[in-house]
Amino acid sequence: MTSVGNERNLTIRDVAQRAGVSISTVSRVINGKKVRDELQVNVQRVLNELNFRPSAVARSMVRGRTQTVGVLVEDISSSYYAEMIKGIERILERTGHHPLFKSSHWNLQLEEEALQVFLDHNVDAIVVVGGLISEARLQDLAARMPLVLVGRGGVSVDAPTINLDQRGGAYAATRHLIELGHRQIVHIGGPTTQEDAVARRLGYLDAMSDHGLEVRPDWLCEGDFLETSAFRATMQLIENSTPFTAVFAANDQMALGVTLALHRKGLRVSDDVSVVGFDDLPVSAYVVPPLTTIRQPAQQVGELAAHAAVSLMAGEPAQLAPLELKLIVRESTRALRR
Amino acid sequence: MTSVGNERNLTIRDVAQRAGVSISTVSRVINGKKVRDELQVNVQRVLNELNFRPSAVARSMVRGRTQTVGVLVEDISSSYYAEMIKGIERILERTGHHPLFKSSHWNLQLEEEALQVFLDHNVDAIVVVGGLISEARLQDLAARMPLVLVGRGGVSVDAPTINLDQRGGAYAATRHLIELGHRQIVHIGGPTTQEDAVARRLGYLDAMSDHGLEVRPDWLCEGDFLETSAFRATMQLIENSTPFTAVFAANDQMALGVTLALHRKGLRVSDDVSVVGFDDLPVSAYVVPPLTTIRQPAQQVGELAAHAAVSLMAGEPAQLAPLELKLIVRESTRALRR
DNA sequence: ATACAAACTGAAAACGTTTTTTGCAAGTGG
DNA sequence: CCACTTGCAAAAAACGTTTTCAGTTTGTAT
Numbered sequence: 001m002t003s004v005g006n007e008r009n010l011t012i013r014d015v016a017q018r019a020g021v022s023i024s025t026v027s028r029v030i031n032g033k034k035v036r037d038e039l040q041v042n043v044q045r046v047l048n049e050l051n052f053r054p055s056a057v058a059r060s061m062v063r064g065r066t067q068t069v070g071v072l073v074e075d076i077s078s079s080y081y082a083e084m085i086k087g088i089e090r091i092l093e094r095t096g097h098h099p100l101f102k103s104s105h106w107n108l109q110l111e112e113e114a115l116q117v118f119l120d121h122n123v124d125a126i127v128v129v130g131g132l133i134s135e136a137r138l139q140d141l142a143a144r145m146p147l148v149l150v151g152r153g154g155v156s157v158d159a160p161t162i163n164l165d166q167r168g169g170a171y172a173a174t175r176h177l178i179e180l181g182h183r184q185i186v187h188i189g190g191p192t193t194q195e196d197a198v199a200r201r202l203g204y205l206d207a208m209s210d211h212g213l214e215v216r217p218d219w220l221c222e223g224d225f226l227e228t229s230a231f232r233a234t235m236q237l238i239e240n241s242t243p244f245t246a247v248f249a250a251n252d253q254m255a256l257g258v259t260l261a262l263h264r265k266g267l268r269v270s271d272d273v274s275v276v277g278f279d280d281l282p283v284s285a286y287v288v289p290p291l292t293t294i295r296q297p298a299q300q301v302g303e304l305a306a307h308a309a310v311s312l313m314a315g316e317p318a319q320l321a322p323l324e325l326k327l328i329v330r331e332s333t334r335a336l337r338r
Numbered sequence: 339m340t341s342v343g344n345e346r347n348l349t350i351r352d353v354a355q356r357a358g359v360s361i362s363t364v365s366r367v368i369n370g371k372k373v374r375d376e377l378q379v380n381v382q383r384v385l386n387e388l389n390f391r392p393s394a395v396a397r398s399m400v401r402g403r404t405q406t407v408g409v410l411v412e413d414i415s416s417s418y419y420a421e422m423i424k425g426i427e428r429i430l431e432r433t434g435h436h437p438l439f440k441s442s443h444w445n446l447q448l449e450e451e452a453l454q455v456f457l458d459h460n461v462d463a464i465v466v467v468g469g470l471i472s473e474a475r476l477q478d479l480a481a482r483m484p485l486v487l488v489g490r491g492g493v494s495v496d497a498p499t500i501n502l503d504q505r506g507g508a509y510a511a512t513r514h515l516i517e518l519g520h521r522q523i524v525h526i527g528g529p530t531t532q533e534d535a536v537a538r539r540l541g542y543l544d545a546m547s548d549h550g551l552e553v554r555p556d557w558l559c560e561g562d563f564l565e566t567s568a569f570r571a572t573m574q575l576i577e578n579s580t581p582f583t584a585v586f587a588a589n590d591q592m593a594l595g596v597t598l599a600l601h602r603k604g605l606r607v608s609d610d611v612s613v614v615g616f617d618d619l620p621v622s623a624y625v626v627p628p629l630t631t632i633r634q635p636a637q638q639v640g641e642l643a644a645h646a647a648v649s650l651m652a653g654e655p656a657q658l659a660p661l662e663l664k665l666i667v668r669e670s671t672r673a674l675r676r
Numbered sequence: 677a678t679a680c681a682a683a684c685t686g687a688a689a690a691c692g693t694t695t696t697t698t699g700c701a702a703g704t705g706g
Numbered sequence: 707c708c709a710c711t712t713g714c715a716a717a718a719a720a721c722g723t724t725t726t727c728a729g730t731t732t733g734t735a736t
Contacts, residue, residue: 011721011722011723012722012723013722021685021686022685022686022687023686023687023722023723024685024686024687024688024724024725025684025685025686027723027724027725028684028685028724030723031724034683034684035684035685036683036684036685039684039685053454053457053458054458054722054723055458055460055721055722055723056458056459056460057398057399057404057459057460057721057722057723058691058721058722058723058724059722059723059724060395060691060723061395061396061399061690061691061692061693061721061723061724062690062691062724062725063691063723063724064691066395075424076414076423076424076427076439077417077420077421077423078420079415079417079420082414082415082416082417082420083415085414085415086413086415089414089441098438098455098459100436100438101414101437103424103427116391117436119391120391120392120393120394121394121395121436122393122394122395227620227621227623227624231624253621253624256625257624259624259626260624260625260626260628263626263627269626282565283565283591283594283621285565286565286569286591286595286597286598287594287598287626288597288601288607288625288626289601290598349691349692349693350692350693351692359715359716360715360716360717361692361693361716361717362694362695362715362716362717362718363715365694365695366694366714366715369694372713372714373715374713374714374715377714377715392693393692393693395691395692396691396692396693397692397693397694398693398721399692399693399694399721399722400692400693400694400695400720401693401694401695401721402721
């Protein structure tokens with residue numbers, strides 16, 4: 001039985017000795033460069049026997065590249081980012097790169113530290129998803145190494161940027177409700193510090209005003225993208241007897257909060273109040289009733305970002321296929337009964 | 339305005355030159371070792387001016403340690419693992435270690451490759467969560483470096499292992515239903531290749547037999563831990579007119595699938611059929627009706643695993659506080675009306 | 677056979693640190 | 707005043723590779 005893995009920190013030198021050649025030759029065999037056939041097979045045999053694997057660290061040292069890509073997101077464990085990460089994993093796996101994930105938890109300092117870690121570890125490229133890092137800092141970074149930006153709509157940084165039309169998506173969500181006959185539509189938004197959240201609110205306002213609908217101030221609520229905040233906001237709304245027949249929540253998690261609040265107050269989703277979310281989390285198709293929402297192709301975003309990073313690392317320009325948001329109509333919305 | 343980050347691949351040598359000292363002295367200052375005060379401040383000044391940060395790669399090379407921990411899970415983007423990862427992140431962040439996450443997607447070969455990557459990159463410790471890797475291989479690994487196992491109930495490997503009593507949890511879930519008066523209880527299990535899935539099924543069977551209840555063969559369904567499989571199974575059950583008043587699903591995702599199927603068939607959860615899940619995902623408290631489930635303290639598991647890894651790296655024995663599963667009663671279960 | 681190119685191998689340098697060793701100056705005890 | 711520590715900084719070795727450079731062998735054409 002051959003034990004798997006390098007026995008105990010073998011080096012290329014051990015291999016060389018055992019094969020009776022120089023370390024250069026071993027290196028060449030490992031890297032598939034031309035070597036006399038006889039030596040080639042001999043060294044290869046020893047390589048297999050010892051189950052030798054060259055140290056990635058030493059390699060990185062001399063090559064100046066590490067085959068790693070730093071990926072900075074707000075929160076690895078949040079469904080939306082998790083989906084994106086899946087896409088990134090899938091692509092990088094193929095190209096032999098290794099993603100290094102860090103969460104910044106909506107905290108600028110943590111974000112900066114994570115970037116520093118990436119730099120210290122000499123990653124070959126960085127993918128920044130959202131976040132609070134300043135434009136100047138990003139520009140600085142982009143000038144020095146491959147950088148891909150995701151969901152940073154406004155910035156004018158010299159780096160490939162992947163953006164989805166959040167405002168348009170929100171517009172479509174709101175219009176859907178309007179077309180169903182709703183006039184009294186509440187919007188529960190995300191934190192105004194987040195770009196996406198404000199874009200979605202703008203989309204909501206656009207749609208309302210385009211259709212000649214007045215927006216009552218108390219229809220504009222601010223949440224934090226988590227269920228509880230939307231739950232509370234909705235409870236308030238009902239307790240204040242604010243009139244509304246539909247809710248557009250800025251993400252699916254908050255839409256769930258809304259749904260639960262309605263349930264608690266004895267109202268039924270879609271029969272009494274229509275609800276639209278945003279994101280299309282994997283779970284959204286399975287809640288009761290299945291949630292009408294705007295699908296963000298999170299995995300594809302991740303794949304696209306990874307592809308862009310790979311291109312950049314290869315010295316090629318990144319080409320970005322445009323990605324679309326799409327309204328997914330399920331059962332949480334229905335025509336207003338009158 | 340000082341630009342952030344190393345200008346362009348500065349080395350310790352540049353610092354030394356600019357400060358008029360040897361590189362050894364710079365190294366000592368960086369590492370906080372004793373140096374004449376005058377030099378210390380001088381070097382420190384240059385260090386700040388240049389915004390110098392030593393190369394982690396070079397450091398790893400010579401120190402033989404990388405400050406990284408390999409973490410192998412089935413699927414980063416699956417809620418349960420994502421929660422665990424959050425716990426791991428939190429702890430390792432404090433100790434200055436960096437987690438390197440890999441997903442194996444329930445595939446032995448990918449799993450082996452991920453381990454190989456960890457080894458190649460010379461991680462200081464490895465955390466293996468679940469998975470199919472053979473016991474022998476794990477033992478091999480444990481002998482060579484700090485290894486922490488999570489959710490590998492059966493193995494007798496010389497490494498700290500964190501396990502939750504899956505069988506007991508399933509027993510509690512089932513007993514809860516029985517105590518509510520249910521007699522006809524369906525179990526939708528996970529894939530039998532997974533340890534946790536079989537343990538949960540055993541717990542269900544234990545509880546049934548302990549209470550003198552016969553289990554009809556068609557009450558034992560096998561799913562794949564995803565919503566759809568449970569949805570299909572439940573639809574089948576109803577279409578076959580299999581009698582049941584309650585369902586114990588082996589995880590929350592499948593419980594959602596069950597719920598949706600019931601909804602589709604015009605049955606209402608808790609009024610007509612009680613449903614219990616397993617995991618207590620963040621979302622489970624917010625679905626309608628909120629799901630009764632067995633809480634797995636995923637974040638705590640992650641924290642515990644990380645702590646264990648840190649101890650091991652420090653050469654100390656890991657101490658494992660036992661973690662408990664807990665029945666969380668919400669609104670998806672209620673006493674059988676008769 | 678001889679000169680020269682081609683093909684390949686081994687020695688050595690390099691990557692950027694930390695750590696060990698060496699060297700020097702100042703301090704201390706007799 | 708000498709021998710001997712002590713304290714500290716510089717020089718050098720080491721980490722495990724890849725790559726450059728020089729040297730050796732082999733082959734080929736004259």
